[in-house]
Amino acid sequence: MTWMLLFTRDQRIAMAPEPLVRDVERLAGLLAEMRGKDRCTLLMHPDDAQRLGIPDDGRAVVTSRIGSVEAPVELTADVMPGVVSLPHGWGHHRSGVRMETATARPGVSVNDLTDHERVDALSGNAALSGVPVEVRAVEPAEPAAWEKAAVPSQA
Numbered sequence: 118m119t120w121m122l123l124f125t126r127d128q129r130i131a132m133a134p135e136p137l138v139r140d141v142e143r144l145a146g147l148l149a150e151m152r153g154k155d156r157c158t159l160l161m162h163p164d165d166a167q168r169l170g171i172p173d174d175g176r177a178v179v180t181s182r183i184g185s186v187e188a189p190v191e192l193t194a195d196v197m198p199g200v201v202s203l204p205h206g207w208g209h210h211r212s213g214v215r216m217e218t219a220t221a222r223p224g225v226s227v228n229d230l231t232d233h234e235r236v237d238a239l240s241g242n243a244a245l246s247g248v249p250v251e252v253r254a255v256e257p258a259e260p261a262a263w264e265k266a267a268v269p270s271q272a
Contacts (some may be wrong), residue, residue, distance in 0.1 A: 129251060157224025158191035159253070160202040166192050169254055176255035179203065181248050183232050186225040187255060203227050 124230050125131070159177050173192040178185055179201065188203060196202050205224055227245075235244040 120152075136249040148165040155201070157188065159188040159252070160191055160193050160196050160204065161196060162196050162200070165193045165201075165252075166190065168170050169252060175237055177252050178248050179252050180231060181230040181232060181250045184229040186227075186229050188225050199251065204229075204269045 125235065159179060161177070163173075166173070168179075171190050173190065175190045176187060177190050178187050188202075203225070226252075230250060231243065231245055231248055233243070235248070236242065237244045
């Protein structure tokens with residue numbers, strides 16, 4: 118019979134290592150933050166929003182050469198006029214995602230806007246920022262994208 122030695126101080130496997138146990142409170146706090154406001158919002162300068170008729174907490178459609186997404190809008194002077202930002206756009210609404218917290222508040226996927234043909238010239242990596250987009254307000258009577266998918270065609 119072959120024996121294997123376990124090279125830990127007490128020759129036991131720690132199923133809950135002390136550094137992780139000490140970090141549980143911080144991790145629980147992070148999960149509590151997930152219950153807060155929606156983080157997958159389109160950040161837009163107030164001047165641009167006013168010009169486009171998009172209210173704070175309104176919705177906008179963002180379109181690139183590749184595709185479109187619809188997202189809630191958050192007005193902020195933290196972005197320059199003419200620039201929008203879609204942080205936390207991971208798109209966990211896709212089928213097959215098995216992350217309970219992420220699928221409960223999925224947001225849109227920024228990958229639906231990024232162009233696979235745009236490459237950073239210096240590094241050769243995909244260019245994931247500076248994507249040219251057009252933004253328009255979602256009309257108040259216009260159903261949300263998920264509602265459109267749920268309504269069967271009357272054809």
